[in-house]
Amino acid sequence: MNKYKVALLAASMLVAQGALAQEYPSSAVRIVVPIAAGGGLDTVTRAVAQRLSERWKQPVIIDNRPGAGGGVGAQAVQNAKPDGYTLLAAQDQVMVANRYLYKSLPYDPDKGFAPVAMMVQANQMFLATPEVPAQDLKELVALAKQQKGKFSYGSYGSGSTPQLAYELLNKREGLDILHVPYKGVAPVMAAMMGNEIPLSLGSYAVAGKLIEAGKLKPLAIGSPERDPSMPNVKTTTELGMPWLQVSIWHSLFAPAGTPQAVVDKIAADVRAILKEPDFARQVAGFQILDGGPKELAARNREETARAKEMVESANIKPE
Template structure:
């Protein structure tokens, strides 16, 4: 009888804890939420973060405050978020460096991407476009590969910096296709594109939203885009697979995360609310389709499983490039 009573009490206690979790999730958020963006205002990550924050504010009846913390390949923002409480009132819209790349780019990292964060959902994937200078005699990706092979070490490509996704993607493409190109790192993609116009570099790869103004003005040529299908904003541009290079991996994700310890009920609520926002046609057209972003809004479990695979790919790309940031 005593044993039965003990099990009964344990069952009641477990039910009570579960009920408390549900009530806590229903009451969330009861105060403003901070969303940390690891880049300066005005860029593609900031734009999506602000759009998402605005919609979450409306859904929750609480202000979601955007806090820009740029620098250090997202390390500055990630380190601060890792130290915040896991109560759901600090979130971060992270990309590949925070969760996938930095462990392989830095010998010492001020946070642990696995232990210090709770994955909530991948909001979207950003496809990247390979662009070249108008002066380069290449109108297709095959033309470009043939030209670089015929002119080893004479073609330079710009990137947003050593270890950045633009650098790693181009280095990987060059290795896969036996191309000898010169890497020129910049502090951001905008100066790389400006130097492309001036003839200092002949190629780069970057988010569609960043290269689009240069493409639309006819100042540079776009040869291919990553992803499984053509971008609505670039309907005449083939994917890498359609251009004859199906192995090319060139994209990055926007993932919403929180500090470790986030209660599962709150985690699931945030993921579900983001999923509803991303499913809204007006939100997609204004904030995803326009910038060639693919909607994802997966579950926390799916996001965590994706990260396992993505970290393996990140390790391979960093090792191949030889990039280090410390």
Template structure:
């Protein structure tokens, strides 16, 4: 019995020492999407804050592909020492397990959640050349051309995809889905006229709306954004049951020592109480900063919602 107690005490001591020394070298922040999207933006802001407070480089690496599964699997299979972290969205943490017949990992088992960093609304945008100047006119377009009005998304199962699935169900329309390998390519094609509409993440759409390169028809949050006060919510646009707010969080490989998890979590939470919160709010992101336990439970409940939506939308796993 004494031997077991000594082993436990030694293990606890080793973990505490690891946390005290962490980080002793650069840390990788894996973003499973291309540069330029909202997840990438959050990762770079958080990485800069962590670098400033923990005095080691936090380097963003983009590993896109398979709706985020490639980058997420890389983290899931990494050494659980806190030096390879995943900054991802609802897709990799909650939705993809229902979108792939043979997912490369079980998100509930593969990761140690650290924090849900931000929530973010989406903005329904079209090009300035679009004949639709309102959500009502967009619905009329879609009804007049069933299956021909196209919408883009960052990937199958992304926030953009699911937002539009909900929209189509509530509007009673059918549109053509054009999935991309990230939000930035979809946004570029929307401005180029290759697709007709997009529920884009607010941080990436906002600059293009303000510059006149995109036209915003509605925002998916319950309240109007102070950064776009003239843009109605989807509820105001005639969809009282429509509210979609997506999120970005950070996690480590399962088995990462809890003291390391707590040190990262505390550093981000401190940053969110200062300049980082202001930087995020400037791009319409809503800081959250919850605990590892709260984030794990949030992921579990969100996954249940995605499972139901995949079934109701008749999405066939790939």
């Protein structure tokens, strides 16, 4: 095939993709959420879906498929027809940490999906009960070094974000803060209220009201910049621990092979929704992210490298 035919073929493909994007969507779109209804990812995705439905004049249906750390839902989307009518709303763990937490995955986080758009993230705060004398994370580290074995933290189970964060802190600072696993966020918060454990991790959406009531105190927030929800809380970077970045973020993906023009249209519409002031109010407690396919792919790569160290620090054996 000569260069003129190649150029003609490329041009015709661009025209076809452009026409496809203009027609999209011409029927209902399904967004698979790989957790049970009611969680942060589910709430945010439903808010986005409602606005996409209004923009597109087509139903945007939420399909909750929990199981296997998000693997059940991810597999369903990877195997779906790559036409933009089946999407995946995923927490970072699905694309980032799961590869280190499971011996095998029913999906390929690198080759099975086309990144579409970032949505929101929940910056995680290192939390303490009022009885802990430290006023920030740096002071906690000093206390934990002086009083070996005194402190413990609650997690949401093996491989959950609190365990990964605290075990990395243990490794980097030479601490022995004890891990106490629970079966979810609510039991951890209840355990802190009952003084079963003095430490854990949580976002403003989870712990904001308890902090405002004086029942918990934030020691640091695991992000490079302060969170608008808690502007007086120092960051781990400010406290000399820039390697301790902890957030849970939610993004949209399509099956690999979805036409780029369709991916770009979805990304543009989602990013426009995220900039609406009433959307920010609806998802108060989350930080709005702004990033399309390239930015999301780059963040996946960056966070994957960080997750590897965190899982190794926690000595978690793949299941």
